[in-house]
Amino acid sequence: MVSASSVEIRKVNKHYGTFHALKDIDLVIPPGKVTCLIGPSGSGKSTLLRCVNFLEEYDSGEVLIDGTMIGYEAPGKKMPGRKLREMRRSIGMVFQQFNLWPHMTARENVAEGLIRVRGLSKSEAHRRAADALAKVGLADKMANHPSRLSGGQQQRVAIARAIAMEPRLMLFDEPTSALDPELVGEVLNVMKTLASEGMTMVVVTHEMGFAAHVADQVVFMEKGELVGVDSPDRILHHPEDARIQSFLRTYHERNSF
């Protein structure tokens, strides 16, 4: 069992120029649970997710990881880089476009952070990288460069790269959206395993099946606002808000034939 982080988002606002991308977001992400973020494209899901590891700077409000604010020491006062990096070490992130480093093999991709960030010896890092890759079912692909892997395999390497760092929180930004439909399942299965081990996970997704079956809570966003937070059943099957109903109607129309 991994130790799992909690996240508390309080009154977070974010602007791009004059555009108000996140409006007074309040959200509690309990430890060891899976939270799925859904909503129309452009609603601010990625922006909110990226505020959690401070890849995106929020303008006001607080994002607390296990009670410690990330990015700022006090409102308006940036945290020193060293402190921020220390916090990021325990937050894994998986991107829609995988973002594997193409000049390194799968194994080197996973070992890199262990060597540079965790300070492990090369041999120890490579041993752990092999374990992490075995865990995502890629023991036989360790020596491949990313260009020699399918999309699903690349995304599993990216997950291995994150979990090898032994994070207490994992952020996923549409991890299956760039994949051919037949490759989606293998990535979702790895994510299900992680969830069952008690990792805190925040997942931006359009996979309603995954949200319905794996999530402990589902968050619906629209136009930079957090419209609803509830159990998957209440959001996906019995939504009260008209905006959620309309989003799901569009989703079902698009996915039925």
Place this chain on the structure above:
Amino acid sequence: MFSISVFLESFGPLFWAARYTLLISVLGIGLGLVIGTLICAARLSPYVWLRRFAMLWVSFLRGVPLLVQLLVFYYTLPVIGLDVPAMVAAVVTVGICASAYISEIWRGAIAALPKGQAEAAIAIGMTPQDVWIRVILPQAFNLSLPALINELILLVKASSLVSVVGILEITRASQAQAATTFRPLEVYIAAACIYLLINLCLAVLGRYLEHRTAI
């Protein structure tokens, strides 16, 4: 009549002179890589005065012909009381000139990398130095290898200009040879063959390196 024997005999002294051509080109590109990397870093830095300096550097060196730069540099040194061997002056000028082009090659390659490459490294807690050294620069180098080899080929040709400061490289040596043999055609064709040979070798090397780093 074209004299085959003069043509063939020219190769001896010209090959000897080719050492200087190669030395100036290789040292020039080496210096250009070092300075060009610093200029590129300045250009991408968050400090506005560093960025301005880099922009000035690049536009000045790209806007003034290498020949003029060489003459200016060569005749400025004694004025400021520096007694520098012609060879050093040549390498420094060629290196500085190359730095402008190399910094632009770097900048293009770095801009071509997807933003997510650095983000993935930042997200696991890498320091900015490691992000550059481990993730950005190796990829930028692979991407710019063809352009860098091309730059080296241009330098080999441009190095003929350093003959004006009295270095006995291929072009200057062929001028001397032409004057003593009274056979300029044979000598200059021999010189052309040597330039061609050097640059064909570089092109093949470039092709090989590109192939090796392609993944």
